[in-house]
Amino acid sequence: MRTKVAIIGAGPAGLLLGQLLESYGIDNVIIERQSADYVLGRIRAGLLEEGTVRLLDEVGAGSRARREGLLHDGIELAFGGARHRIDMKALTGKTVMIYGQTEVTLDLMNARKAAGLTTVYQAADVTPLDFDTDHPRVTYVKDGATHEIECDFIAGCDGFHGISRASVNPTAIETFERVYPFGWLGILSETPPVSHELIYSNHARGFALCTMRSMHRSRHYVQCSLDDHVDQWPDDRFWDELKRRIDQKAADELVTGPSIEKSIAPLRSFVAEPMRFGRMFLAGDAAHIVPPTGAKGLNLAASDAHYLATALREYYDEKSSAGIDHYSATALARVWKAVRFSWWMTSMLHKFPDTGTIGARIQLAELDYVCSSQAAMTSLAENYVGLPF
Incomplete structure (x- = not known):
C-alpha cells in the first residue's frame, strides 16, 4: 500500500489529523492496534476550547457538538467553605x-467513514521504519499476514505508551517528567450536575472536582492516594468523601446515584523534545502529557494536528519544507505554556504530602489573590479557554 501520510493511532489526534489532511487533499491511512469499540470505550476528557471546536467544524465533524455540547462562560473555585466564580467570557470574550x-x-470516526478513508483497526506489531530516510514505511500484522505501507511521512499519534516515540533513538530525544504523588478517583453517574459550571475545590482533605458530560450525566473526582484501588471506594464512600470536600450548598444539592464507571488516574507532566525525527512527527499524548486539572490534553492534541496538517499542506501545495521544519518548535511553544498552566492549577488546588501547613496556607493565599485580582483572574481565564493557535 502507498499513501502520503501514515498515521499511527486512531485516537482524537490521529483522527483529526487524518480529516484535516483529507480536507487539504492529502492522502492518508490510519493504523490502530486496538479495535474501534475499544477506542470508543476509553473514558477521557470532556472540555473543548473554541479552537478545538472550530477544527471539528472545519472537517465536518462539529455539528453534533454544536447541538449537544454545553457552553460554559465560567468556572467556580471553592475554598474556605465558599465558591468564587471566574467569568471567563467577560474576561476574554471566549467560552469552553x-x-x-x-x-x-x-x-x-463517522466523518472518516463517510469520506471513505482507510483505517486499519486491530493491527498488531505496528512498526515505523526508515523515518530517518526519504522512504519511510510502516509495517503491521493483520489476520496473520504482514503488511507494509510506503509513505512520505509518518505521524505518531499513538499515545504515551505507543510505539512511535519508543522507536526513536534515545540519544535523539530528551524527555521531561514530573509524576505527582496522588491520583484522581473519578466516577461517572446518571445524575444531574450539582452546578451548571465546573467546581474546582481546594480542601484540607484533598482536591475535588464536580463536572459533567450532559445535563443528566455527571463526572466527579476526588484526589486519592496512588496506593488506592477502586475496590476500596464503594459508591457510598465516594459520595460521602466528595460531600466533605465541597461547599455546604453544593453538598446539600448534590444528587447521588450508582456509578456507571469508576477509575483511578495517576497525574503526570511529561514532554518529549523534539516532536520531529526525520520524516516522523509526534502529536498528542505521544509527545506530551499534562495533568487534567487544566483540561488541556485533548486540546493540545487538536492544536498539534492543526500545526502538522498546515505544515504538510504547505509542503505539498507550496513545495516548501518551512512548515515541517518549524513544526516541533511551534507546537512545543504552546505545549510548554499548557504544561505550565496545568502544573500551576494542580499546585494550587491539591493537597501535597510534603508541603505541610505552610503549603496549605500559601495555596489559600494564592486562591484569594486569584479571585480578588482582575489581572490574576484574566490570566487564569486566558489560559483556561485556550491560548490562540
Missing part, C-alpha cells in the same frame, strides 16, 4: 464547551 472525548472520537 463540555463535550466528551468519546463523543469527539465517534464524530471523527
Whole structure:
C-alpha cells in the first residue's frame, strides 16, 4: 500500500489529523492496534476550547457538538467553605464547551467513514521504519499476514505508551517528567450536575472536582492516594468523601446515584523534545502529557494536528519544507505554556504530602489573590479557554 501520510493511532489526534489532511487533499491511512469499540470505550476528557471546536467544524465533524455540547462562560473555585466564580467570557470574550472525548472520537470516526478513508483497526506489531530516510514505511500484522505501507511521512499519534516515540533513538530525544504523588478517583453517574459550571475545590482533605458530560450525566473526582484501588471506594464512600470536600450548598444539592464507571488516574507532566525525527512527527499524548486539572490534553492534541496538517499542506501545495521544519518548535511553544498552566492549577488546588501547613496556607493565599485580582483572574481565564493557535 502507498499513501502520503501514515498515521499511527486512531485516537482524537490521529483522527483529526487524518480529516484535516483529507480536507487539504492529502492522502492518508490510519493504523490502530486496538479495535474501534475499544477506542470508543476509553473514558477521557470532556472540555473543548473554541479552537478545538472550530477544527471539528472545519472537517465536518462539529455539528453534533454544536447541538449537544454545553457552553460554559465560567468556572467556580471553592475554598474556605465558599465558591468564587471566574467569568471567563467577560474576561476574554471566549467560552469552553463540555463535550466528551468519546463523543469527539465517534464524530471523527463517522466523518472518516463517510469520506471513505482507510483505517486499519486491530493491527498488531505496528512498526515505523526508515523515518530517518526519504522512504519511510510502516509495517503491521493483520489476520496473520504482514503488511507494509510506503509513505512520505509518518505521524505518531499513538499515545504515551505507543510505539512511535519508543522507536526513536534515545540519544535523539530528551524527555521531561514530573509524576505527582496522588491520583484522581473519578466516577461517572446518571445524575444531574450539582452546578451548571465546573467546581474546582481546594480542601484540607484533598482536591475535588464536580463536572459533567450532559445535563443528566455527571463526572466527579476526588484526589486519592496512588496506593488506592477502586475496590476500596464503594459508591457510598465516594459520595460521602466528595460531600466533605465541597461547599455546604453544593453538598446539600448534590444528587447521588450508582456509578456507571469508576477509575483511578495517576497525574503526570511529561514532554518529549523534539516532536520531529526525520520524516516522523509526534502529536498528542505521544509527545506530551499534562495533568487534567487544566483540561488541556485533548486540546493540545487538536492544536498539534492543526500545526502538522498546515505544515504538510504547505509542503505539498507550496513545495516548501518551512512548515515541517518549524513544526516541533511551534507546537512545543504552546505545549510548554499548557504544561505550565496545568502544573500551576494542580499546585494550587491539591493537597501535597510534603508541603505541610505552610503549603496549605500559601495555596489559600494564592486562591484569594486569584479571585480578588482582575489581572490574576484574566490570566487564569486566558489560559483556561485556550491560548490562540
